[in-house]
Amino acid sequence: MKISPPDAVEIRNIAGKGRGVFARHNIPAGTIFERAPLLIIPSRDVLGPQTGVLLSNYIFEYGRGRVALALGYGSLYNHSWTPNARYQDAGRRVKEFVAVSNISAGEEITINYNGDSQDLSPVAFDVL
Numbered sequence: 001m002k003i004s005p006p007d008a009v010e011i012r013n014i015a016g017k018g019r020g021v022f023a024r025h026n027i028p029a030g031t032i033f034e035r036a037p038l039l040i041i042p043s044r045d046v047l048g049p050q051t052g053v054l055l056s057n058y059i060f061e062y063g064r065g066r067v068a069l070a071l072g073y074g075s076l077y078n079h080s081w082t083p084n085a086r087y088q089d090a091g092r093r094v095k096e097f098v099a100v101s102n103i104s105a106g107e108e109i110t111i112n113y114n115g116d117s118q119d120l121s122p123v124a125f126d127v128l
Contacts, residue, residue, distance in 0.1 A: 003094065006034040009073055009109060020078050020108045027103040034097040035090060036074030043067045060087075060095070070095050080110035087111055 008027055014020045027033050038060075046055050046067050058075040062068035069075055074095055077085070084103050090096040103109060 003035050003037050003072075006072060008033040011073065011076060012108075014078075014108070017078065019076055020110075021073050021076055023103045023105055023107050023109055025105045027099045027109075029099050029101050031099045032096045033085075033099060033109075034072060034074065036070040036072040036095050036097065038062065038068040038070055038074075038093040038095060040066055040068050040093060068093075068095075077109055077111045079113040081112065083110045083112045085109050085111050 008024055008031075009021050010024050011019050012022050023033075040062055041059075043065055046059060055069075059067040059069050060075075074087075074097065077087075077097065084099060084101045084107070085097055086100050087095045087097050097109075097111070099109075
């Protein structure tokens, strides 16, 4: 599987929120707009007391005793209960990001951190 830098998205700052990922052009529903390679790490190396919580805000669960840091923009998408995108595993050590609705140029791209756009289970932070 070819992995290239995504040309459909860019990073912007959001007042009071930090960084977010935004569409550079219109992205139709169903489009895979990013394939992010994953860096797999033992969870004890990330979630232990010596690392603090900063890195834990950017990782995905990845099987028993492991987590994944998505490279590219993959670990920078913000959470939403009404996301316009989702992520899915795409082969070994790759996540794909797919539009679940039409995304307009300039619109922030969000995902549900629970992995399912319909899952309203609590997350470990206050949702803005």
